[in-house]
Amino acid sequence: MPKKTIKILGAGLSGLTAGINLAKAGYTVEIYEKRADSGARFHGDLQGLENWSEKVDVLDDLRTMNIDVSFDYTPFSEFFGIDGGKTRPFKFYEAIFYVVKRGSMEGSIDQSLKNQTLKLGVKIKYNQTVSPTDVDIVATGPITKAVVGAAKGIVFETTHLDIAIGIADTSVANGGYAYLLITKGYGCLFSAVCGDLSNINDCFDETKKIITKTLSLDIKNPRNVGGVACFATHNKYREGEKLFVGEAAGLQDLLFGFGMRHAIKSGYIAAQSIIKNQNYEKNIEKYFFKKRRAGIVNRYLWEKTLNSRTYFFLFHNLLSKKFLFSFYNFNLIQRMLYPLALKYVKNTHSLQDLQLKNS
Numbered sequence: 067m068p069k070k071t072i073k074i075l076g077a078g079l080s081g082l083t084a085g086i087n088l089a090k091a092g093y094t095v096e097i098y099e100k101r102a103d104s105g106a107r108f109h110g111d112l113q114g115l116e117n118w119s120e121k122v123d124v125l126d127d128l129r130t131m132n133i134d135v136s137f138d139y140t141p142f143s144e145f146f147g148i149d150g151g152k153t154r155p156f157k158f159y160e161a162i163f164y165v166v167k168r169g170s171m172e173g174s175i176d177q178s179l180k181n182q183t184l185k186l187g188v189k190i191k192y193n194q195t196v197s198p199t200d201v202d203i204v205a206t207g208p209i210t211k212a213v214v215g216a217a218k219g220i221v222f223e224t225t226h227l228d229i230a231i232g233i234a235d236t237s238v239a240n241g242g243y244a245y246l247l248i249t250k251g252y253g254c255l256f257s258a259v260c261g262d263l264s265n266i267n268d269c270f271d272e273t274k275k276i277i278t279k280t281l282s283l284d285i286k287n288p289r290n291v292g293g294v295a296c297f298a299t300h301n302k303y304r305e306g307e308k309l310f311v312g313e314a315a316g317l318q319d320l321l322f323g324f325g326m327r328h329a330i331k332s333g334y335i336a337a338q339s340i341i342k343n344q345n346y347e348k349n350i351e352k353y354f355f356k357k358r359r360a361g362i363v364n365r366y367l368w369e370k371t372l373n374s375r376t377y378f379f380l381f382h383n384l385l386s387k388k389f390l391f392s393f394y395n396f397n398l399i400q401r402m403l404y405p406l407a408l409k410y411v412k413n414t415h416s417l418q419d420l421q422l423k424n425s
């Protein structure tokens with residue numbers, strides 16, 4: 067019997083991953099994308115593909131999800147943290163994240179996934195949308211009604227060597243953090259704010275001041291970039307037969323907004339659940355149960371109990387991928403703090419059940 071045609075809304079990381087896996091399993095797949103190209107939500111931003119929430123290296127993890135690592139990436143096993151005027155190096159024994167490019171340009175992770183999807187015969191209908199009620203998988207990215215974070219920044223050319231810097235200080239990002247990433251003569255400077263978004267411009271100006279005071283950085287041809295994040299304490303994975311993946315399902319690290327690995331993994335799990343005729347909600351919750359809860363406690367600790375300096379101390383002294391893994395996988399301390407953290411995060415960020423937000 068011919069397999070059903072699967073319709074996907076959104077040709078971003080989660081939708082394309084689902085498309086690749088379904089096409090490989092013999093399904094006819096159609097993807098509708100409201101923008102002119104995959105990655106067009108971004109403009110050449112550099113982002114970190116985190117390599118700590120699983121024991122397996124993230125690039126190997128992608129390969130097991132049928133994704134060719136045919137995009138440009140730079141591994142970082144060292145980054146610098148700036149806190150209260152002090153700069154400290156953080157060194158790991160292996161890559162702790164891989165910097166990738168986001169956007170519609172050659173070499174970006176978005177274009178790589180798009181090309182892999184097209185090669186499998188999937189039809190991607192750009193500049194077209196349909197009602198979410200007419201699709202099998204919703205992969206539309208951030209739920210704008212649930213935005214709690216925003217980022218403002220620039221991308222630029224530079225002669226500076228590769229470097230990664232994080233800044234934790236309320237003056238550069240209330241509730242969030244600021245960062246500088248440079249790879250192969252291309253840089254990205256961002257302030258990512260969480261909660262009160264009104265002073266984002268001041269935060270970014272302060273970020274620039276701190277960075278230019280800390281290192282001698284030439285910035286050529288800067289372009290403004292930015293975006294939003296929506297964090298959810300209660301995720302929506304299904305509505306009738308329709309499956310939600312990536313940020314559309316509220317899947318994003320609640321502490322720092324890392325969402326690429328979540329998006330790809332959820333697209334893969336959705337495809338496998340369809341292929342194997344399994345319960346998607348059960349499969350996705352099994353994978354994300356601990357990570358989502360750990361994220362809620364981490365955000366609570368970040369904002370309430372610990373401050374950035376304590377985090378710096380912890381990271382500096384217990385620094386290993388093993389420590390970070392436990393920190394992202396609901397360890398014993400996080401389990402004890404969870405009820406308190408959930409209450410706090412819900413109240414502070416007015417995060418509600420996405421079922422309500424979407425209805």
Ligand SMILES: Cc1cc2nc3c(=O)[nH]c(=O)nc-3n(C[C@H](O)[C@H](O)[C@H](O)COP(=O)(O)OP(=O)(O)OC[C@H]3O[C@@H](n4cnc5c(N)ncnc54)[C@H](O)[C@@H]3O)c2cc1C
Pocket residue numbers: 075076077078079080081098099100101103104105106107111112113114115116194195196205206207208217292293294295311312313314318323324325326327329
């Ligand atoms: C400034 C910024 C920095 C970030 N930094 C990092 C980082 O360093 N590391 C990390 O892991 N994550 C980071 N993230 C988060 C990460 O980019 C996202 O979590 C990830 O891209 C989500 O993938 P997705 O498939 O859910 O959505 P997307 O990749 O956004 O794809 C959704 C697609 O759906 C399309 N779409 C939306 N609505 C419709 C519609 N109605 N019809 C048709 N198409 C539609 C969109 O145009 C888009 O192409 C960052 C996000 C921002 C904004």
